[in-house]
Amino acid sequence: MENIPNTINIHNFTTENGAIYHTLPLSFTTAGLPLHSAPIVLVNHALTGNAEVTGENGWWNDLIGHGKTIDTSVYTILAFDIPGNGSSSFLIENYLDFTARDAARIFIEGIKALNIEKLFAIIGGSVGGGIAWEILALEPNITENLIPIASDWKSTDWLIANCYLQEKILNNSSKPIEDARIHAMLCYRSPESFKEKFQRTVNQDLLIFNIESWLAHHGKKLQKRYQLSSYKLMNQLLKTIDITRNSESFENLLAQTNASIHIIGINSDLFFTAKENVETYEELKKFKDNVFYSEIDSVHGHDAFLIEYKQLDHLLADIFKAETIKK
Template identity: 80%
Template structure:
């Protein structure tokens, strides 16, 4: 059951933009049952996440663990670190060399190196879900279940606009990580969430609004643990999700897979808005039967996929623990 962190060297990788990397280190963690003894679930991390998906410091420990929705007594859990995400010594300075599809290709190389024929599920939230969509478009038989949460198969103009602003802050601010995080928190939450949490209250010690001290705290906290180069790279990935970029439409690309697709949106998401997900679902339903749509009901916006575990548990039960669904 122990977490094992290992390294695969991806040799002579040429990015979509034509840049050759002679060696790309792909670090990964394994949890749960020993590889090749149980169904494999690949978990793709989001912008500031990493391969530590469960355990004491796991960012999705409420969802993945002993007796949890994704039970490490039943499955092998695999998680890759996006190369350059700051969780190993490898740094990518030229972040514009990479697109989301490049990371999907790297992850597929990783699966191949581990001799995994097919995963049981690929699950990811936000940019991690975007990588999952790209993986399915590149390798239609790579999984039985695709579970993209709070994401979509493409970055919308709204998403690209926010990523552009993030990039401007990251390249021009005197406190780039802190300031970019402050802006990002406005995208990750919602007006209703802030209203419920802060109620226009004042921090008496600092003589500022509590919302301001909370945003400043999140900026400072990220600055202490996150590299500027990693932020630039992950923001670039968020901006470049698009399975149709090199031609082909949704039906041509997704029509090749037999995988079940379980789209989970968040009704208050201001980042990957639910209407886009519903449009995706309705488009897929025209040519695919095993596609499903559900929404997390929350005031907390985009971050609800990290907060609303009971709802996620219920929505994912049909995939991961069908025999325990409560009617």
């Protein structure tokens, strides 16, 4: 069973900001073993991602598939599209209506609609990891394992600042998607990554630096496949990750869960920094035993969770080996 798409309609959804949506289409895919026949892994997509995580065009098919670390012959893979992410014709024009917690609430509605009582794991990178934290804070017993990668339970001032700049570009540029993407690539990679890749070389055809032609290429590439309203929405979700907003303290929220929390940072991440991940881990260790921290070693910055799949493979193997599944 590979990437079977489906849709659940969420009715009369009121966002945290008080906006009412009479119908929200929540599209999702399942892959691997049929629902309710095996442990279920929920995979949350990142900013420009979608529910297509496995198969030929799957954005995580290095990690998820037959015989791979998250083995589709052992698990059921479930992935939701964040409504408005551009994967369908449904778009959200007023992006300020939504927060990351709203996305988490919508996913929880989907999980309940599918009659899923417990997940084996929730895994996600970047904003997908932030939404995973929000799900656990809302439903402490929903999963056995939480695996946030290159992410955190809150947007830092640094992250909010970059999202603010993204929002300004998206609202004011004559080429909003292209220009916002060019800025974003500076957050997703690192100075060392650019140095290793480009070495200050010049594109002789265009007579510009290769770093410039590469950034321009990424801008144009995203512009061809992405909607402006989707970019604004996903940037807004990234900016609003915070499990404690209008809620209880970090400790009160996470002391309620028995889930094992496996935090994976990236040593060169400029977006969700490893330092913040370590602080989260140390805070959790004060009141929780089954919390773990590991780190991807890479020059490639935030995007390393999509690039260094062999390291990620290694870090996740212990969680997803068949013998670790509780019978």
